[in-house]
């Protein structure tokens with residue numbers, strides 16, 4: 308199954324390829340714009356992207372930016388690469404969760420989007 312990638316400011320955020328990309332529609336047809344994470348514009352977008360937070364309600368229930376909640380696709384402990392790990396002190400050293408719908412990584416303590 309292909310996971311949906313996060314969208315930020317109209318750009319698809321691809322952690323694997325380390326780029327933002329979007330389709331721009333012109334009169335003569337669509338073209339793709341690619342912005343690598345390590346370009347100046349990419350760095351700017353990335354720092355804004357990482358300032359976002361998931362919504363945490365008064366009961367501590369999470370709602371991801373994609374709309375996912377724990378009772379739907381859920382959130383899973385993950386390592387720095389976003390791989391799901393067992394929540395043991397040995398395996399789970401990042402204190403991060405991954406949204407199982409969009410793949411965003413979330414800092415458990417702050418609710419901030421890590422990647």
Ligand SMILES: [Zn+2]
Pocket residue numbers: 371372373374375406407408409410411
């Ligand atoms: Zn999500």
